[in-house]
Amino acid sequence: MLYTVIKILITSGLVVAISEIAKRSSMMAGILASIPLISVLGFIWLYLDTKEVEKISNLSTSIFWLVIPSLALFVTLPILLKKGIGFYPGLGIATSVTVVCYYLMIVVLGKFGIKL
Template sequence: MLYATIKVLLTSVLVVAVSEAAKRSALFGALIASVPLTSVLAMIWLYAETGDTEKIARLSTGIFWLVLPSLVLFVSLPLFLRAGLGFPISLTAAVALTVGAYFAMLYVLGLAGIEI
């Protein structure tokens, strides 16, 4: 239980660090958020718990393929906001488009015979 608590606290600190940094500088906040710290932590936790490098390799490959559709959020959200939509509507629409992009990517990967 202590191990899980440490994992949650460390991961939470990263999220807070991004939001606090973004208050001071959008560039610095974006830089911290763009570094795959969460993915690296997940790989570290997975290795520490299982020692299974094949699981880490599969996780890394899955992250690669699923980062691509996640970019839809970062393209569509500013477009919606700059078009004058409110933040809640813009975020909801961007998330909906991103979810659609995830399903489309999984479908295309399935057609290509790539398993995640």
């Protein structure tokens, strides 16, 4: 139980740190957020929990393929905000677009025999 609490505190602490840094410098927060810290922590937690490198390899491959459709969020959200759409509606729409892109990516990968 303590181990799970430690994982939660470290992982959530990074998210809070990035949001606090963004108040001062969006560039610095962007750099920190673009580093795959959550993925790296996921690899570490998974390895410590299972010691199964094949699971880490599979996770890494899935992350690679799913980064591509996740970029839709970072393109769609600023466009919507610049058009005057409010933050929460814009975030909801951008997230929905991203979910559709995830679905399309999974379908396309499946056509090429790539299973995530």
